[in-house]
Amino acid sequence: MTTPSRYWREIPQRYRLEANKCKNCEITFFPPRLICPQCKNRELEPIKLAETGKILTYTVIRVPPHQFVDQAPYAVGIIELDDGVKITAQVVDCDFEDLKIGQRVRIEFRKIFQEGESGILCYGYKFVPE
Amino acid sequence: MREVAVIGVGMTKWGELWKKSLRTIFVETALLAMDDAGVDRIDSMYVGSMSSGLFVGQEHIASMLADYLGQSPVPSARVETACASGGLALRLGFMEVASGMSDVVLVSGVEKMTDVSGYEATYALGSAADQEYEGYHGITFPGLYALIARAHMEKYGTTREQLALVAVKNHCNGSKNPLAQFPFEITVDSVLNSVLVADPLRILDCSPITDGAAAAIICPAEMVRKMNKPVIKIIGSGHATDTIALSSRKDITWLEATYQAAKQAYAMADKKPEDINLIEVHDCFTIAEICVLEALGVVKRGEGGKAAEDEITFLEGKIPVNTSGGLKAKGHPVGATGVAQTVEIVKQLRGEAGERQVKDARIGMAQNMGGSGGSTLVHIFERE
């Protein structure tokens, strides 16, 4: 179970898409990092993720983890954003048959799951076709 | 570095072992390895276990298992690199013997996965992925490999049938392994008609939930020579990492950690892919075997799917892969898998593999990986 502090800590990324970028080689990292794995530079500057991109690959989850039981089946993809960052998230508001690699999508803020009857309502980003 | 050899191996029947606890499964298996080696005591031990905490609520199994094996106060350590924990136990034991720190070391792996519900097991396995940035979005392990499969099919034209053939081959081999969890054959049709888990992967593309352990005794090669036993040397060892999140990789279809670990192992052993007579690979899902063969340099990049179709990886093929039945048919008690690969290679190199014996096998390789490829261990063995 997610504790409030663990949930709260990730809010800048999940709600506001805060990333950072290596000042030397200009690669963007999400979530933000303390050191660039490429050039080992430790000077990184904050940046916000692009909100549009394309599907690199996708699947439809039929056997879900327990927090997602009421949502299954649902699609999850790896999306390459227009700033080059790749992230994993659900792709919603579409028929599975229409999903394809290369399809344009944009980020929307949605509920991801809820932890039981009285637990935290967990929010974050999902993708919808453009 | 001293030359290191495997002098004893042990494995018991894998499956859903309702009657047996983690400690019983482990001790029975470790005793088999000690009997096979002809030793009644060891200098130290390593146990690979991915998640005894989540699977049976028991941490600190290093102490518990040394105790129940009757070996306390020898040093004992549990090691973890997700599903590659067993391979890591082997590497650390190898380093300890090679360095001269110890002579007789038990390397082992164990996982007791059926004491929890399916949901809890899925959760435990999922904890090998990035919890905050993969698991949070509802992705599962079959889901991650499905993402790899879809990308591989798109990029290289790999077909659904080629994926199925990996499972068919591994079950065919597994039908000849009495210790396998599922020692029976399946057909391409049965794979293609099995229930979808995460498109395009179906249940018969996936390795099962398994209780089991595997163990090996390793020691200086010189010691084995004096005992007039077959000398199965560990001639190469490699270990590498990749990003924990699949999405962070430059190419989602490429297993860089496997490539890097294999490069190290080939260099240490002074061998090339074409020198290897048989390979055990980490086929946690059918697509994994395809990608691993590419990263090991056994086939060209993008041609992993064709390997099973052309039957070069079949028992009678040019380079038999997963003669044990692989994770698919033999079972996948996650922490034990890497050591079970060693057990199979050693049996093959000794000529003790029965119906599934590869003719004139002299050099074998084992590739064991964790998560979606974030950790990989590769070992090369040679019969002297």
Ligand SMILES: [Zn+2]
């Ligand atoms: Zn940089």
